[in-house]
């Protein structure tokens with residue numbers, strides 16, 4: 001049996017104003033064709049703390065409930081799509097908050113990865129780790145050309161990559177390319193990302209990236225929503241199903257790893273480095 005939420009029967013085209021909302025950390029607008037644009041706006045780098053993760057999942061629920069034609073994800077920052085998980089949430093953490101962080105990340109991944117509507121991302125800047133994760137969940141990736149990088153660099157910050165995220169990456173680039181990159185925490189330039197298929201096309205600027213993302217969403221105008229959502233589900237179920245069974249173990253592993261003294265030391269060093277970099281600017 002398929003989860004009920006995947007049986008998407010019709011898309012509604014509502015006037016822009018009826019669906020638009022602005023949260024504190026995100027902005028949702030819907031254009032006259034019914035395409036929703038969700039903008040991350042947690043300055044300075046859209047790092048994913050508990051509140052941003054939870055707000056994103058809530059807004060995605062709203063997009064689904066309101067039957068938008070599709071979703072474009074982007075960022076309000078001029079140079080960063082998202083810096084990934086908020087490192088300060090993992091350094092000397094309160095264990096309850098650390099639990100909420102990981103549970104909220106799991107919820108966001110599961111909601112975006114299994115979204116029954118078409119999804120595209122306009123990556124308008126750097127997209128390390130959790131930033132790359134959100135982009136990988138979407139069905140189409142456009143990235144603005146420039147000196148930006150994208151990739152899953154978790155091992156570089158001392159965190160092993162969970163199986164569901166490896167699975168998500170291997171659906172997009174070859175297993176060989178993924179293994180080489182993830183084992184060493186490598187980041188891709190925009191050109192490299194295009195070459196390996198991590199992104200689908202480049203854009204000249206954010207407006208161009210959004211336009212290209214919307215063009216992708218419009219490909220589904222003549223496709224039955226049920227046909228789209230069930231086919232998407234079938235492509236992704238081998239990653240989604242084991243994840244659903246192993247959520248608790250995944251959470252426990254995350255907390256165990258993050259609380260290791262050597263991981264705490266590494267996270268402290270990264271925070272220091274980021275501070276020094278800022279001071280040197």
Ligand SMILES: CCCCCCCCCCC/C=C/C(=O)SCCNC(=O)CCNC(=O)[C@H](O)C(C)(C)COP(=O)(O)OP(=O)(O)OC[C@H]1O[C@@H](n2cnc3c(N)ncnc32)[C@H](O)[C@@H]1OP(=O)(O)O
Pocket residue numbers: 044045047079080082083084085086087088126128129130131133153154157159160161162163165250253254257274275277278
């Ligand atoms: C077996 C199972 C076990 C489970 C294991 C778990 C697996 C985890 C899997 C996946 C989930 C995701 C994990 C992560 O996301 S970890 C986070 C990794 N992120 C990074 O390494 C990015 C670090 N940041 C940067 O590289 C740069 O900031 C960036 C290129 C993004 C932007 O550079 P820019 O020059 O524009 O900006 P600054 O570096 O000067 O930064 C501006 C301010 O923002 C702060 N900052 C940056 N990144 C973060 C962050 N990730 N968290 C919190 N804060 C961040 C930075 O300190 C500056 O702050 P101030 O203005 O206060 O100085």
